[in-house]
Amino acid sequence: MGLRGYIAKKIFFALIAFVIAITVVFFLYHVIPGNPANIFATDRTVNPEQRENLLERWGLNEPLWKQYGIFLRNLLQGDLGFSYLHKLPVSEVIGISLPWTLLLLGTSFVLNAVIGIFLGAFVAWRRGSKLDTGFVLTYNFYNAIPLFFVGMLFIALFSFYSRKWGWPFYFPAYGAQTAGSSEWGFFPHLVDILWHLVLPLTVLTIAGILGWSWFMRGNLINILTEDYIKTARAKGLNENQVLYRHAFRNAILPVVTNIGMSIGGLIGGAVLIETVFSYPGTGRMLYEALIRHDYPLVQGAFIIISGLTLLGLLLAEIVYGFIDPRIRTS
């Protein structure tokens, strides 16, 4: 079949998965009890007549299958609906928040992958050592604390106590930039954004790195018992060469397939971290939309998130195809 066929197949399945995902999202948010229209009912300023008008305008009075048809047609035209809450098209609302999330998640993802893989490899190579024991303890400890709590701890420590105790630095407790920093010129603005990124990124990335390196460590420990590792040693390769030329690449293969899972974890983490650090990303926006029942926005955000996740998965699978010769050449 070869690489081309493999990629075509993966794209095809990703598309099917996407269609299923958006269908599930649509029906899920239309069959759960309660009606989006109730939002208006709780508002004393909207009378029943006006409410009917609003329902009409947003097509909420149509039967479900018809709404689904409209939904699909609009989706094809890139129209994700209109957010009740923000009074803006959903695509625009997401467009505002997505860059921040991509900045946070993207940076975190790259750091997770690079640091996680190398740390995992290093720890696996030194398995049984104090470093390894320390790593296992840290991993279990960090996983046992809720991310929210870690976030708060970081805020208390690096935003407040650092100032109180006169450390030479501190980081902001909230937001993605200082209000008005866009007027300071390009470089100071950039520094300001990075400065705000540090804490949320750190909390998110520590979790990610630990997860990735844990996975990598497990793989590598398994790989190191494989026969071809013995063969490699018997050739006279030194430990580094064995590790990086022979064990590493084989251990990375399952890590690549695991990217999907880690994207899911990242998004889950992002919702929490963005809320804790008041970061203006899609995760927090989704959270707000959920608790305030902004159905079109929730739906739109889920579509974008599942789209991005599937895209990430697809890329991972394509990369996998390139690095695993068993796929490339069969």
Add this chain to the structure above:
Amino acid sequence: MTLLEVKNLKTYFHTKGGSVKAVDNVSFKLGKGEVLGLAGESGCGKTTTCLSIMQMVDFPGEIMEGQIMYENAFEVIDEDRKKSLRDRILNRNPGNEKRTRNLLEFSEAEMRRIRGNHISMVFQGAMNALNPVHRVGNQILEVLNIHEPELEKEDAWDKVIDILETVGIDSARARDYPHQLSGGMKQRALIAMALVNNPDIVIADEPVTALDVIVQSQVLKATKELQRKFDLSMIMITHDLSVIAEVCETLAIMYAGKLVEYGDLRTLFKEPFHPYTQALINAFPSITGPKKDLFDIGGSPPDLRNPPEGCRFHPRCPKVMPICSKKIPSETPIKNGFVACWLYEEEEK
């Protein structure tokens, strides 16, 4: 001429339940161009013996004692160490730099120069002994890259193609990945990898066990030819009597971490001394007959964490005597070798 001599080798695995005495006081010699067969039941320590020679025993294994004297060891010794050694050797024994040295005294870096270069090993279980993500040719090339870094790229590649053709693999397959090769081809590729840098000694750990009968004999024939061609010394571990008959000149029988009999193949087959060996060989009416597993004796081998007192075979031995369970028999010389059995130690009876 002795190329490699193993003396009183002890390799133990330190497990929670106690030390597994996988290799316990094993000694043998390997001459230039000699093929030594190493046979014994599963778990008796064959692989461990060979890994000890390569110094590749994995944790929790440890070489406790012994010497592994290798003749051409001098050239891999680190330069600064070599210099002081040379001074000492030349003073004592002028003109002889090629002194045999104990590999167990070598550093890890020195050992790396031995592995794949002087002594190479083909591992048990060929199906997984090649790295699935690298091309076969490149994996062979790697040996040359490490040990002959000054070799031109093209020359090295030519050498790889050469050796592949010698073992009977089409040169076009050099750019294939392991999963594209058949089992027999993989095994040949591994042999090619072991041979590519003209080693002195090749250790082959059950090189053909995983293959079907026809492929087995093809691979064996090729191996034997190569061995003759390069005048290689080989240690061949196997379960299969016919394999031994086909390629070996000397035979060592191992039982529960110890060598019980060692000697010239033909004599041993004709007149086995040790009751264990006798049981093995008598079980086969004809060594050229249908292939069978070598071992089919009642009982099971002992737990190597606390092996039986005295001769380790005595609980299963048909000719057991009172002394057998009390004292370990020593190695009694026989024709071209030795046997470790109380039957032949006259004076102690």
Add this chain to the structure above:
Amino acid sequence: MLVLMGMSPSLMVMGQEPIYGGIMHTPLSADAHALNPFSWTTTYEAYVIWHIYDPLVRLDLENQAYACIAESWSHSTDFSEWTFVIRDDVYWHDGEKLTIDDVFYTYNLNWNDPDIPRRSWLFDEITELEVVDNTIVITFGWGPKPADVLYDLATTLIVPEHIWADIDLHDYANDVNPIGSGPFKFVEWERAQFFRLEKHDQYQFPIYIDGKTIPIISEVEAAFYALAGGDIEVMANPPPELESAAEFYNASVHTSLNDYWVYLGMNQRRYPNNVTEFRQAIMYGIDRQEIVDVIKYGRGAIMPASCNLPWGTYYNEEAKTYDYNITKTIEMLDDLGWVDTDEDDIREDGLGNPLEFDVIVSADAQESVDTVKFIKTYLEPAGIQVNVVPIIWDVLWTTVGGTGDEANTWDYDWAVLGWVGFWSDFHPSSFYWLLSADNWWGSNAVNIPGWNSTVRTQVTDLCELVLYETDEAVVADLIDQIQVLVAEDLPYLPLQVNGGTYLYKTDEYKGWQLGPTDGPDNYFTWLSIQLISPPESGPGYLALGAILALVITVGLIKFRRRRD
């Protein structure tokens, strides 16, 4: 024109001329979504909008009318004709002068445009709008009370005609750069991040701070550390466990009561909830002070059974209060003859059914769920079985009939809910809204508690009288009567008024204005607040940036060297 009431700013700013301005930082816990003075829906939007736009009249800290754009006002003896005179020194943020035409434009829009969500029910009652010189004359079909007109109608935010005349009102285009005449000019809004406002130089009253930054901080814990660290100056409802530590960080605590009260609704469409003595028995059996103290951490107060907020002018102390008394509950149930006949520790009602009730409550609101759990334990010794049933808000609201749909089933026993925005302390019409059979919440389409006793007719009549009565003393008397009746008949079983706790920094700013129903972050604070000492220079992270830059440079140089 018989009565003329002139109002002047009640606020005197502390003696000497202030020297320092500064930027005040006050967080919101969620983003606003449209800065449209007509179509806003959440308190977050209202908060920002009320910085930018001004009404004719604001409420001061004692909930009295405070002239803002209006200079003075007057009404005819029967209250049917109201005249507002506007100030001559009011300017829009774009420099244009605010004229009476802008006021007319805004009122007319509210009165006539069906697409404008009206902010006051009184617009429905207007019969004529007229401009005379610099006054606007509003004529009603009858005579609404001053409290209603001033607090409800006159608090409508005024928009500039020269901007809005060209805007499609459905477009919400005014979000982008709202122009008002309020104390602060809109500068920047980064969605989900912050608002930046700057002082309106031409404002009719003096303002000392240079501007306000309103960051959006989702978590109160984070807000607390921001406050303690000096990034923000005020916050609402800090985590109770941190509140006690506030003084270490130079923050003061202010508590106030909110116009938000919580009640237990017993569905009186069902027996035995429609037995008044039974409702009274239940009311005696709930320790409401404990609910305030434990569940609300003391933030709030008991809500009087009369459904009238416990402060302000109309509160009647004579009405029944139902102090916690479980013995009384047991006595009353015994008197009703509802005793436990089958020895399962649950009493049976007059029809022989056990006194067992499901209480529906919003699953999102942990405090309400806890409240129901408390009620369950209170009523257990009296032989009443209460089951806690948390459900999602939408379902709860539909079930209790809040949507006013025909499809309402009112299929519930008891529910815990709350009311916001009735200002029953000074709003004579609040009872009309809540209880009158003729009105939205009290109407048969909604009528959440299903109140249907003869008292309801009496109360409805009294509410009507209040609405049309012109004599203030009579109004007070009527409202007294209503309160007594309501407290006796208990259509709702009010539990508590929620309160707010605020932290505000007193080491950086002075001039905070505090009121019983307001946090320190209010209009009057905005006008009077000023920095105590000159603003600090340079943000703290610049040092870090410099260090980072240094480390990177040194690292790069070393790296280069090593490669050479």
